[in-house]
Amino acid sequence: MDMFIGILIGALGVLAAIYHPEIRRKLGLDPSKSSLTTLNRPKYQAVVSGFYGARDFSNFIAANDDGLVYLDIQIDEDEFQGGESEFTLFEEAYETIGSGEKPSVFNSTGTSYQINIADSAGDAVSYIHRGFYHLRGYFAVVGCSGPNQGLMSCLLRGVKIDSIGR
Structure with a gap:
């Protein structure tokens, strides 16, 4: 019985590891890195979670x-700071994060994203619903700079679908 439990725990560990973003990428299972849209543009679809998820998203944008x-x-609202037009994802802690604390500029580095969807005619959306931040659509990565006080900064500008060349 103990051997069965050990095998079961090991198998569950392997399955859990496969869902870890960095392990998926090393195994070539990360569809966000190789997928293209029907308009032949890079695509990133994911629930961004934790330092690894934030770093993976940041690497894609960069x-x-x-x-x-x-x-x-x-993004779970507990995983980021900000709102619909600006949010920050933390990618690495440079100080120990205490019990009950969250990553912040006082203990972690990351990337701040400014979102501009004004000219996208509704084709790009940014909203918070039921505890999750959602960002969907085509975006021009206008520029990333930094770091400034431990944070990189990137502007994502929503784009109308009919303005995209093939």
């Missing part, structure tokens, strides 16, 4: 700086 991407992300 790799597509000055480019056009399709985003479909959800």
